[in-house]
Amino acid sequence: MNSLYYQKRLSRNIGDKFFTSLSVICALIAILPLIFLVTYILIKGGSQITPELFTLEPNPPGDDLDAGGINPALIGTLIITTIASIIAIPVGVGGGIYLAEYSKGGAFSRFIRFGVNVLAGVPSIIAGVFIYALIVSTKILFGSMYSGLAGGMALSILMLPTVIKTTDEGLKLVPNELRYASLGVGASMYTTILKVTLPSAFRSIATGIVLGIARAAGETAPLIFTALFSYYYITGFGDLFYEMGSLAVLIYNFALEPYDAQNKLAWAASFILVLSILSVNIFSRILAAFTEKTKRV
């Protein structure tokens, strides 16, 4: 008869210990890159942060002097992401509403859901090449080639699947009873969606939008083909139709320069980019947590 006490030497207990420690080690290794990456960028980039960084134009490489600031790239990233949001949010939310509320699970909606999943998996560089072929090389936008507008369109392709999916899923979480309640008092379908279901799903949709923005803001590949880069301040509305700088492309350009000043600028830009994407992600977490708490109020 075996003793009831825990025996270390038993093969099942040794095996158990072994696999527990193995999985803990794997988990630690998995988190290491994030920790190293963030610390490295914080140290390398954090030391370069000065007030001038936010106000100056970057100097062209080669004059061996001060590299200047990242103002045009920072503003450019904001503008391009805003353009992407203006395109992707209405289309994405509208598409999500169709999938969750109107479609009856037929072939068409299955096709759209499948298409959205495929789109989510399309490499970002393909989105860039696509917009390059469609907008940039054809000069279809009032004769302009590389432009902030084209960059925004390329990023909107990357945002779209996230927005559609979270809208679809957010709306599906709204209990059917609530829809019946609204339709039962004689509300039409669109009143029900606008006044009852959308407000109930608002926060999860907002979370999805924020995550989509965070993904788009850090993309480089699609912008190289579409917005290209610019050293100069963005001064007016017309600049939308010309090459526009962005943090991601600035990092790509300057990190490879042989000059130390430009490298430092790239580090500073990385710092700003990582910090803003991190804070946007944290913001979406807070939003989601807020949703959980207030779901039934």
Added chain:
Amino acid sequence: MIKTNKKTQKNIILSLENVSISYGTFEAVRNVFCNFKKGNITSLIGPSGCGKSTVLRSLNRMNDLIPNCSLKGTVLFDGTNIYDKRVDPIEVRRRIGMVFQQPNPFPKSIYENIAFGARINGFAGDMDELVESSLRKAALWDECKDKLNDSGYSLSGGQQQRLCIARTIAIEPEIILMDEPCSALDPISTLKIEETMHELKKNYTIIIVTHNMQQALRVSDMTAFFNAIEYEDGDSGKVGYLAEFSSTKKIFNSPKEKTTQEYISGKFG
């Protein structure tokens, strides 16, 4: 199968004529003939799966919201077949309100819960007055008059269900359908809802699905007993049908059908 007396009665508000309802290829209920009298409370009773909730939902076209649900036959309301192609289901639902099994207030304030339906129905009168009178009719006014701006979810289950009744009353329907309104509630809340129903009877026609036979006995004037049997031609299991429809007294004291007798005495269900 018992067919109801087809002698035309003046005070019939809603009548089912040879109604069969299917979900896809599965037939839920077959050949129902039934007349609902104005100002009555009619209860629909029967074992699970006999199609009583299906029939209830068909009365204000809530079944439209269930994919693949189809109806054969006619449902006459106010002389119109509500399944006519020209009929707008939204208009039907405005005149035939519904209270659901689970209390389902909107995630809005108590006041807004009631005002919502009225507003979308183009109510132009005094909203405060409407909210008060609806809550009074649903016997909820005294309990929530001081917290009209609180969320509907802050109420207890029974209160929420009465809020849902008040919400339905606010759009002034002619008929109120209730789908097991008390099944999620405790006995005291149930009693309150039943009292509310007795009050409502003065102005509205009520059709209620209930699993609780005592409740049917307490509240209703007429009772329809639904049952489910396997038909020879059917290949999809049991199909519901209307077994007996009569005054509640008759159903409970001297039912004509043997199955009715067995059901109400608790032999199956």
